[in-house]
Amino acid sequence: MGGDSNVSGRDSSILEFFAARVDRMRSSEIRELLKLIRRDIISFAGGAPDPITFPQKDQLNEAMEYISQNYMKAFQYGITDGLPSFREELIKFMERNMGIKASLNEVLITLGSQQAIEVLGKVFINKGDKVAVGLPTYIAALQAFNLWRPRYIGVPLDFEGMRVDLLEAVVKKYRNTSKPIKFVYVIPTGQNPTGTIMPLERRKYLLELASKYNFFIIEDDPYGFITFSEDIPPRLKALDTEGRVIYISTFSKIFAPGIRIGWIVATSEVMRYLSLAIQSSTLCPPNLNQYMLEFFLKKRYLDENIIRIRKIYKEKRDAMLESMDLYMPDKVEWTRPVAGFFVFAYLPDYIDTKRLLYYALEHEKVAYVPGRGFYADGSGYNTMRLSYSLPPPDQIRDGIRRLSRVVAKAIRKEIDYRTIEEAAV
Numbered sequence: 001m002g003g004d005s006n007v008s009g010r011d012s013s014i015l016e017f018f019a020a021r022v023d024r025m026r027s028s029e030i031r032e033l034l035k036l037i038r039r040d041i042i043s044f045a046g047g048a049p050d051p052i053t054f055p056q057k058d059q060l061n062e063a064m065e066y067i068s069q070n071y072m073k074a075f076q077y078g079i080t081d082g083l084p085s086f087r088e089e090l091i092k093f094m095e096r097n098m099g100i101k102a103s104l105n106e107v108l109i110t111l112g113s114q115q116a117i118e119v120l121g122k123v124f125i126n127k128g129d130k131v132a133v134g135l136p137t138y139i140a141a142l143q144a145f146n147l148w149r150p151r152y153i154g155v156p157l158d159f160e161g162m163r164v165d166l167l168e169a170v171v172k173k174y175r176n177t178s179k180p181i182k183f184v185y186v187i188p189t190g191q192n193p194t195g196t197i198m199p200l201e202r203r204k205y206l207l208e209l210a211s212k213y214n215f216f217i218i219e220d221d222p223y224g225f226i227t228f229s230e231d232i233p234p235r236l237k238a239l240d241t242e243g244r245v246i247y248i249s250t251f252s253k254i255f256a257p258g259i260r261i262g263w264i265v266a267t268s269e270v271m272r273y274l275s276l277a278i279q280s281s282t283l284c285p286p287n288l289n290q291y292m293l294e295f296f297l298k299k300r301y302l303d304e305n306i307i308r309i310r311k312i313y314k315e316k317r318d319a320m321l322e323s324m325d326l327y328m329p330d331k332v333e334w335t336r337p338v339a340g341f342f343v344f345a346y347l348p349d350y351i352d353t354k355r356l357l358y359y360a361l362e363h364e365k366v367a368y369v370p371g372r373g374f375y376a377d378g379s380g381y382n383t384m385r386l387s388y389s390l391p392p393p394d395q396i397r398d399g400i401r402r403l404s405r406v407v408a409k410a411i412r413k414e415i416d417y418r419t420i421e422e423a424a425v
Protein backbone atom coordinates (compact mmCIF):
# COMPACT_ATOMS: atom_id res chain seq x y z
CA MET A 1 0.00 0.00 0.00
CA GLY A 2 1.59 3.29 -1.07
CA GLY A 3 1.69 6.50 0.93
CA ASP A 4 -1.37 8.00 -0.82
CA SER A 5 -3.31 4.88 -1.71
CA ASN A 6 -7.05 5.00 -2.03
CA VAL A 7 -8.72 2.38 0.13
CA SER A 8 -12.39 3.35 0.37
CA GLY A 9 -12.80 5.97 -2.28
CA ARG A 10 -11.05 8.57 -0.09
CA ASP A 11 -7.50 9.81 -0.26
CA SER A 12 -5.79 8.42 2.73
CA SER A 13 -2.31 8.14 4.04
CA ILE A 14 -1.05 4.84 5.36
CA LEU A 15 -0.56 6.53 8.72
CA GLU A 16 -4.32 6.64 9.30
CA PHE A 17 -4.28 2.87 9.58
CA PHE A 18 -1.63 2.72 12.23
CA ALA A 19 -2.17 2.92 15.97
CA ALA A 20 -1.45 6.30 17.54
CA ARG A 21 1.51 4.75 19.35
CA VAL A 22 3.57 4.56 16.15
CA ASP A 23 4.12 8.25 16.79
CA ARG A 24 6.35 7.19 19.62
CA MET A 25 8.38 4.79 17.52
CA ARG A 26 11.59 6.53 16.63
CA SER A 27 14.79 5.14 15.28
CA SER A 28 17.56 5.86 17.75
CA GLU A 29 20.02 8.57 16.90
CA ILE A 30 22.75 5.95 17.14
CA ARG A 31 21.23 3.80 14.44
CA GLU A 32 20.81 6.79 12.13
CA LEU A 33 24.35 7.80 12.82
CA LEU A 34 25.83 4.41 12.14
CA LYS A 35 24.50 4.73 8.59
CA LEU A 36 26.83 7.72 8.05
CA ILE A 37 29.91 5.82 9.05
CA ARG A 38 32.11 4.74 6.19
CA ARG A 39 34.98 2.27 6.23
CA ASP A 40 37.69 4.91 6.51
CA ILE A 41 36.22 6.34 9.70
CA ILE A 42 37.42 5.37 13.17
CA SER A 43 34.22 4.84 15.03
CA PHE A 44 33.63 5.22 18.76
CA ALA A 45 29.91 5.30 18.01
CA GLY A 46 28.37 1.81 18.17
CA GLY A 47 28.64 -0.31 21.29
CA ALA A 48 29.11 -3.66 19.55
CA PRO A 49 31.38 -6.27 21.15
CA ASP A 50 34.70 -7.07 19.50
CA PRO A 51 34.37 -10.33 17.49
CA ILE A 52 37.68 -11.51 18.98
CA THR A 53 35.73 -12.00 22.23
CA PHE A 54 33.26 -14.38 20.60
CA PRO A 55 33.34 -18.07 21.56
CA GLN A 56 36.17 -20.12 20.20
CA LYS A 57 35.54 -22.25 17.12
CA ASP A 58 36.62 -25.62 18.56
CA GLN A 59 34.27 -25.07 21.49
CA LEU A 60 31.48 -24.17 19.09
CA ASN A 61 32.06 -27.42 17.23
CA GLU A 62 31.69 -29.33 20.49
CA ALA A 63 28.49 -27.39 21.19
CA MET A 64 27.11 -28.34 17.79
CA GLU A 65 27.66 -31.98 18.69
CA TYR A 66 25.70 -31.41 21.92
CA ILE A 67 22.89 -29.76 19.98
CA SER A 68 22.69 -32.67 17.57
CA GLN A 69 22.36 -35.03 20.54
CA ASN A 70 19.29 -32.99 21.53
CA TYR A 71 18.17 -32.67 17.93
CA MET A 72 14.44 -33.38 18.41
CA LYS A 73 14.00 -30.80 21.15
CA ALA A 74 16.45 -28.26 19.76
CA PHE A 75 14.37 -27.75 16.61
CA GLN A 76 10.99 -27.96 18.35
CA TYR A 77 8.88 -25.22 19.98
CA GLY A 78 9.93 -24.68 23.55
CA ILE A 79 8.58 -23.40 26.84
CA THR A 80 7.80 -19.68 27.16
CA ASP A 81 10.01 -19.23 30.21
CA GLY A 82 12.94 -21.00 28.56
CA LEU A 83 14.32 -24.55 28.54
CA PRO A 84 14.33 -25.83 32.15
CA SER A 85 17.72 -27.58 31.70
CA PHE A 86 19.26 -24.33 30.43
CA ARG A 87 17.70 -22.29 33.22
CA GLU A 88 19.09 -24.79 35.76
CA GLU A 89 22.58 -24.22 34.37
CA LEU A 90 22.04 -20.47 34.38
CA ILE A 91 20.95 -20.58 38.03
CA LYS A 92 24.17 -22.41 38.91
CA PHE A 93 26.18 -19.87 36.90
CA MET A 94 24.53 -16.97 38.75
CA GLU A 95 25.14 -18.61 42.09
CA ARG A 96 28.83 -19.27 41.51
CA ASN A 97 29.67 -16.00 39.72
CA MET A 98 27.13 -13.40 40.77
CA GLY A 99 25.91 -14.22 44.26
CA ILE A 100 22.36 -14.31 42.96
CA LYS A 101 20.13 -17.14 44.17
CA ALA A 102 16.96 -17.97 42.28
CA SER A 103 14.59 -20.87 41.77
CA LEU A 104 13.43 -22.10 38.39
CA ASN A 105 10.18 -20.11 38.40
CA GLU A 106 12.12 -16.90 39.14
CA VAL A 107 14.16 -17.02 35.93
CA LEU A 108 12.82 -16.21 32.49
CA ILE A 109 14.72 -16.32 29.20
CA THR A 110 14.27 -13.46 26.72
CA LEU A 111 15.48 -12.50 23.24
CA GLY A 112 18.39 -10.40 24.45
CA SER A 113 17.94 -8.07 27.38
CA GLN A 114 16.25 -5.63 25.01
CA GLN A 115 13.17 -7.86 24.98
CA ALA A 116 13.32 -7.94 28.78
CA ILE A 117 13.19 -4.13 28.86
CA GLU A 118 10.37 -4.06 26.33
CA VAL A 119 8.28 -6.58 28.19
CA LEU A 120 8.83 -4.82 31.52
CA GLY A 121 7.50 -1.62 29.96
CA LYS A 122 4.46 -3.49 28.72
CA VAL A 123 3.69 -5.05 32.08
CA PHE A 124 4.50 -2.10 34.36
CA ILE A 125 3.77 1.20 32.63
CA ASN A 126 0.38 2.88 32.32
CA LYS A 127 0.18 6.20 30.51
CA GLY A 128 1.53 8.95 32.77
CA ASP A 129 3.20 6.60 35.26
CA LYS A 130 6.32 8.01 36.78
CA VAL A 131 9.50 6.16 35.94
CA ALA A 132 12.83 7.36 37.32
CA VAL A 133 15.80 7.13 34.97
CA GLY A 134 19.36 8.36 35.04
CA LEU A 135 20.29 11.57 33.26
CA PRO A 136 21.75 10.15 31.04
CA THR A 137 20.57 6.56 30.54
CA TYR A 138 20.48 3.79 27.92
CA ILE A 139 18.75 5.24 24.87
CA ALA A 140 16.99 2.03 23.78
CA ALA A 141 15.38 1.61 27.21
CA LEU A 142 13.82 5.04 26.76
CA GLN A 143 12.70 4.01 23.28
CA ALA A 144 11.12 0.80 24.58
CA PHE A 145 9.38 2.49 27.51
CA ASN A 146 8.22 5.42 25.36
CA LEU A 147 5.50 3.34 23.69
CA TRP A 148 3.62 3.16 26.99
CA ARG A 149 3.88 6.91 27.56
CA PRO A 150 5.48 7.13 30.97
CA ARG A 151 6.44 10.40 32.58
CA TYR A 152 10.18 10.28 33.05
CA ILE A 153 11.66 11.66 36.20
CA GLY A 154 15.30 12.32 35.33
CA VAL A 155 17.82 11.80 38.10
CA PRO A 156 21.29 13.29 37.46
CA LEU A 157 24.38 11.09 37.53
CA ASP A 158 27.81 11.94 38.88
CA PHE A 159 31.05 9.96 38.52
CA GLU A 160 29.57 7.28 40.82
CA GLY A 161 26.37 6.66 38.90
CA MET A 162 22.86 7.76 39.78
CA ARG A 163 22.62 10.40 42.53
CA VAL A 164 20.45 8.42 44.91
CA ASP A 165 20.11 11.41 47.25
CA LEU A 166 18.44 13.33 44.41
CA LEU A 167 16.27 10.31 43.67
CA GLU A 168 15.11 10.39 47.28
CA ALA A 169 14.09 14.01 46.91
CA VAL A 170 11.85 13.26 43.90
CA VAL A 171 10.45 10.08 45.40
CA LYS A 172 9.45 12.08 48.48
CA LYS A 173 7.98 14.83 46.35
CA TYR A 174 5.62 12.44 44.57
CA ARG A 175 4.95 9.87 47.26
CA ASN A 176 1.51 11.20 48.31
CA THR A 177 0.28 12.01 44.81
CA SER A 178 -2.01 9.80 42.72
CA LYS A 179 1.06 8.64 40.81
CA PRO A 180 4.10 8.01 42.98
CA ILE A 181 7.26 6.74 41.28
CA LYS A 182 6.63 3.18 40.15
CA PHE A 183 10.10 2.02 39.37
CA VAL A 184 13.60 3.22 38.83
CA TYR A 185 15.61 1.91 35.89
CA VAL A 186 19.35 1.74 36.67
CA ILE A 187 22.53 0.29 35.19
CA PRO A 188 24.71 0.15 38.32
CA THR A 189 27.82 -1.44 36.75
CA GLY A 190 29.43 -0.02 33.61
CA GLN A 191 26.51 2.32 33.05
CA ASN A 192 25.53 3.04 29.45
CA PRO A 193 26.43 5.73 28.38
CA THR A 194 28.77 6.88 31.17
CA GLY A 195 30.68 3.72 32.19
CA THR A 196 30.25 4.58 35.89
CA ILE A 197 29.95 2.14 38.78
CA MET A 198 27.63 2.74 41.70
CA PRO A 199 29.51 2.13 44.97
CA LEU A 200 28.20 -0.28 47.59
CA GLU A 201 26.93 2.40 49.98
CA ARG A 202 24.85 3.94 47.23
CA ARG A 203 23.47 0.55 46.25
CA LYS A 204 22.36 -0.06 49.81
CA TYR A 205 20.83 3.39 50.02
CA LEU A 206 18.87 2.74 46.81
CA LEU A 207 17.51 -0.53 48.20
CA GLU A 208 16.53 1.20 51.44
CA LEU A 209 14.63 3.85 49.49
CA ALA A 210 12.82 1.22 47.42
CA SER A 211 11.71 -0.45 50.61
CA LYS A 212 10.80 2.75 52.46
CA TYR A 213 8.91 4.36 49.57
CA ASN A 214 7.64 1.18 47.96
CA PHE A 215 8.93 1.14 44.41
CA PHE A 216 10.59 -1.43 42.15
CA ILE A 217 14.13 -1.29 40.83
CA ILE A 218 14.96 -2.55 37.36
CA GLU A 219 18.64 -3.45 37.43
CA ASP A 220 19.98 -3.69 33.86
CA ASP A 221 23.32 -5.46 33.96
CA PRO A 222 24.78 -6.25 30.52
CA TYR A 223 28.28 -5.17 31.60
CA GLY A 224 28.40 -6.80 35.04
CA PHE A 225 31.16 -9.14 33.82
CA ILE A 226 33.07 -6.58 31.77
CA THR A 227 34.94 -5.29 34.82
CA PHE A 228 38.53 -4.10 35.23
CA SER A 229 39.04 -4.27 38.98
CA GLU A 230 38.78 -6.88 41.71
CA ASP A 231 36.79 -4.45 43.77
CA ILE A 232 33.35 -4.45 42.16
CA PRO A 233 30.33 -4.14 44.48
CA PRO A 234 27.70 -6.90 44.46
CA ARG A 235 24.74 -6.65 42.17
CA LEU A 236 21.64 -5.00 43.61
CA LYS A 237 19.83 -8.28 43.11
CA ALA A 238 22.38 -10.07 45.31
CA LEU A 239 21.65 -7.53 48.08
CA ASP A 240 17.89 -7.56 47.62
CA THR A 241 16.02 -9.23 50.48
CA GLU A 242 12.50 -8.07 49.55
CA GLY A 243 12.10 -9.03 45.89
CA ARG A 244 12.15 -5.36 44.84
CA VAL A 245 14.86 -5.78 42.24
CA ILE A 246 13.96 -7.04 38.80
CA TYR A 247 17.30 -8.11 37.40
CA ILE A 248 18.02 -8.32 33.68
CA SER A 249 21.14 -9.42 31.88
CA THR A 250 22.34 -10.86 28.62
CA PHE A 251 24.80 -13.15 26.87
CA SER A 252 25.47 -10.46 24.25
CA LYS A 253 28.69 -9.14 25.78
CA ILE A 254 30.09 -12.35 27.28
CA PHE A 255 29.21 -14.77 24.46
CA ALA A 256 27.91 -13.01 21.33
CA PRO A 257 25.00 -10.66 20.56
CA GLY A 258 23.97 -12.84 17.60
CA ILE A 259 22.73 -15.52 19.98
CA ARG A 260 20.00 -13.07 21.15
CA ILE A 261 19.57 -14.58 24.60
CA GLY A 262 19.05 -12.57 27.76
CA TRP A 263 17.28 -13.26 31.01
CA ILE A 264 15.23 -11.83 33.86
CA VAL A 265 15.33 -12.72 37.55
CA ALA A 266 12.30 -11.62 39.58
CA THR A 267 9.80 -13.01 42.07
CA SER A 268 7.34 -15.58 40.77
CA GLU A 269 4.44 -13.06 41.11
CA VAL A 270 6.19 -10.65 38.74
CA MET A 271 7.27 -13.48 36.49
CA ARG A 272 3.74 -14.70 35.94
CA TYR A 273 2.82 -11.58 34.01
CA LEU A 274 6.13 -11.19 32.24
CA SER A 275 5.74 -14.73 31.01
CA LEU A 276 2.20 -14.04 29.77
CA ALA A 277 3.43 -10.95 27.94
CA ILE A 278 6.14 -12.97 26.22
CA GLN A 279 3.74 -15.75 25.32
CA SER A 280 1.79 -13.39 23.11
CA SER A 281 4.85 -12.00 21.40
CA THR A 282 7.44 -14.70 20.72
CA LEU A 283 5.79 -17.84 22.22
CA CYS A 284 9.18 -19.04 23.43
CA PRO A 285 12.89 -18.30 23.06
CA PRO A 286 14.79 -20.43 20.52
CA ASN A 287 15.70 -23.88 21.89
CA LEU A 288 18.66 -24.20 19.57
CA ASN A 289 20.39 -21.16 21.02
CA GLN A 290 19.57 -22.21 24.55
CA TYR A 291 21.14 -25.63 24.02
CA MET A 292 24.24 -23.92 22.70
CA LEU A 293 24.54 -21.78 25.82
CA GLU A 294 23.60 -24.67 28.10
CA PHE A 295 26.65 -26.49 26.78
CA PHE A 296 28.95 -23.50 27.36
CA LEU A 297 27.64 -23.12 30.90
CA LYS A 298 27.88 -26.83 31.69
CA LYS A 299 31.47 -27.05 30.48
CA ARG A 300 32.30 -23.73 32.19
CA TYR A 301 33.69 -22.46 28.89
CA LEU A 302 31.77 -19.26 29.48
CA ASP A 303 33.40 -18.73 32.87
CA GLU A 304 36.81 -19.13 31.19
CA ASN A 305 35.89 -16.81 28.34
CA ILE A 306 34.88 -14.05 30.74
CA ILE A 307 38.45 -13.93 32.07
CA ARG A 308 39.81 -13.64 28.52
CA ILE A 309 37.28 -10.98 27.53
CA ARG A 310 38.06 -8.75 30.52
CA LYS A 311 41.71 -8.54 29.49
CA ILE A 312 40.79 -7.55 25.93
CA TYR A 313 38.48 -4.72 26.98
CA LYS A 314 40.78 -3.54 29.74
CA GLU A 315 43.54 -2.98 27.20
CA LYS A 316 41.16 -0.96 25.05
CA ARG A 317 39.87 1.03 28.01
CA ASP A 318 43.45 1.83 28.97
CA ALA A 319 44.28 2.91 25.42
CA MET A 320 41.33 5.29 25.39
CA LEU A 321 41.97 6.82 28.81
CA GLU A 322 45.71 7.18 28.24
CA SER A 323 45.24 8.95 24.95
CA MET A 324 42.48 11.17 26.33
CA ASP A 325 44.80 12.17 29.17
CA LEU A 326 47.45 12.94 26.59
CA TYR A 327 45.48 14.77 23.90
CA MET A 328 42.15 16.12 25.16
CA PRO A 329 42.09 19.86 25.88
CA ASP A 330 41.86 21.00 29.49
CA LYS A 331 38.30 22.19 29.34
CA VAL A 332 36.94 18.69 28.75
CA GLU A 333 35.98 16.27 31.54
CA TRP A 334 35.28 12.57 31.17
CA THR A 335 34.42 9.47 33.16
CA ARG A 336 37.05 6.81 33.99
CA PRO A 337 35.19 3.51 33.56
CA VAL A 338 36.06 0.49 35.68
CA ALA A 339 33.48 -1.57 33.79
CA GLY A 340 31.61 -1.67 30.51
CA PHE A 341 32.29 -0.25 27.06
CA PHE A 342 32.04 3.53 27.40
CA VAL A 343 33.76 6.78 28.29
CA PHE A 344 31.43 9.78 28.52
CA ALA A 345 32.85 13.24 27.89
CA TYR A 346 31.52 16.65 28.94
CA LEU A 347 32.55 19.56 26.73
CA PRO A 348 32.17 23.28 27.52
CA ASP A 349 28.49 24.16 27.41
CA TYR A 350 28.69 26.34 24.30
CA ILE A 351 29.48 23.27 22.18
CA ASP A 352 26.72 21.21 20.60
CA THR A 353 28.22 17.75 19.96
CA LYS A 354 25.55 16.82 17.44
CA ARG A 355 26.53 19.71 15.20
CA LEU A 356 30.18 19.00 15.81
CA LEU A 357 29.82 15.42 14.62
CA TYR A 358 29.57 16.35 10.95
CA TYR A 359 32.84 18.19 11.25
CA ALA A 360 34.46 15.22 12.99
CA LEU A 361 33.27 12.86 10.24
CA GLU A 362 34.23 15.10 7.36
CA HIS A 363 37.53 16.54 8.53
CA GLU A 364 39.04 14.02 10.92
CA LYS A 365 37.18 10.83 9.97
CA VAL A 366 36.23 9.98 13.51
CA ALA A 367 32.77 9.21 14.94
CA TYR A 368 31.14 9.28 18.37
CA VAL A 369 27.57 9.41 19.65
CA PRO A 370 26.26 12.84 20.66
CA GLY A 371 25.05 12.51 24.25
CA ARG A 372 21.71 14.27 24.00
CA GLY A 373 19.70 11.17 23.01
CA PHE A 374 20.56 9.58 26.35
CA TYR A 375 18.90 12.39 28.30
CA ALA A 376 15.19 11.91 28.89
CA ASP A 377 14.85 15.68 29.45
CA GLY A 378 16.59 16.66 26.19
CA SER A 379 19.64 18.15 27.89
CA GLY A 380 23.22 16.89 27.50
CA TYR A 381 23.83 18.60 24.15
CA ASN A 382 27.48 19.24 25.10
CA THR A 383 28.24 15.57 25.86
CA MET A 384 29.52 12.63 23.82
CA ARG A 385 29.70 8.86 24.29
CA LEU A 386 32.90 7.17 23.20
CA SER A 387 32.86 3.42 22.93
CA TYR A 388 36.16 1.54 23.03
CA SER A 389 34.61 -1.91 22.53
CA LEU A 390 35.19 -2.40 18.81
CA PRO A 391 38.33 -0.65 17.48
CA PRO A 392 41.75 -2.16 18.26
CA PRO A 393 43.96 -0.21 20.72
CA ASP A 394 46.14 1.48 18.05
CA GLN A 395 43.03 2.76 16.26
CA ILE A 396 41.65 3.97 19.56
CA ARG A 397 44.80 6.03 20.12
CA ASP A 398 44.72 7.42 16.60
CA GLY A 399 40.98 8.16 16.83
CA ILE A 400 41.30 9.99 20.13
CA ARG A 401 44.14 12.10 18.74
CA ARG A 402 41.93 13.10 15.82
CA LEU A 403 38.90 13.71 18.00
CA SER A 404 40.95 15.87 20.35
CA ARG A 405 41.87 18.09 17.41
CA VAL A 406 38.17 18.51 16.61
CA VAL A 407 37.30 19.30 20.21
CA ALA A 408 40.18 21.77 20.53
CA LYS A 409 38.94 23.62 17.44
CA ALA A 410 35.41 23.71 18.83
CA ILE A 411 36.68 25.09 22.13
CA ARG A 412 38.56 27.81 20.26
CA LYS A 413 35.32 28.48 18.32
CA GLU A 414 37.05 27.90 15.00
CA ILE A 415 34.33 25.76 13.45
CA ASP A 416 31.76 27.16 11.07
CA TYR A 417 28.84 24.86 11.83
CA ARG A 418 26.50 26.32 9.24
CA THR A 419 28.70 25.27 6.38
CA ILE A 420 29.06 21.79 7.79
CA GLU A 421 25.32 21.31 8.15
CA GLU A 422 24.74 22.51 4.63
CA ALA A 423 27.37 20.07 3.42
CA ALA A 424 25.65 17.25 5.27
CA VAL A 425 22.22 17.81 3.69
Ligand SMILES: Cc1ncc(COP(=O)(O)O)c(C=O)c1O
Pocket: 047, 111, 112, 113, 114, 115, 138, 187, 192, 220, 222, 249, 250, 251, 252, 257, 261, 262
Ligand atom coordinates in the same frame (compact mmCIF):
# COMPACT_ATOMS: atom_id res chain seq x y z
C1 LIG B 1 22.33 -1.00 29.09
C2 LIG B 1 21.92 -1.96 28.03
N1 LIG B 1 20.82 -2.70 28.21
C3 LIG B 1 20.42 -3.58 27.29
C4 LIG B 1 21.11 -3.77 26.12
C5 LIG B 1 20.57 -4.74 25.11
O1 LIG B 1 21.40 -5.78 24.83
P1 LIG B 1 20.92 -7.16 24.23
O2 LIG B 1 19.50 -7.01 23.75
O3 LIG B 1 21.86 -7.47 23.14
O4 LIG B 1 20.97 -8.13 25.34
C6 LIG B 1 22.28 -3.03 25.88
C7 LIG B 1 23.03 -3.19 24.63
O5 LIG B 1 24.00 -2.57 24.34
C8 LIG B 1 22.70 -2.11 26.87
O6 LIG B 1 23.81 -1.37 26.72
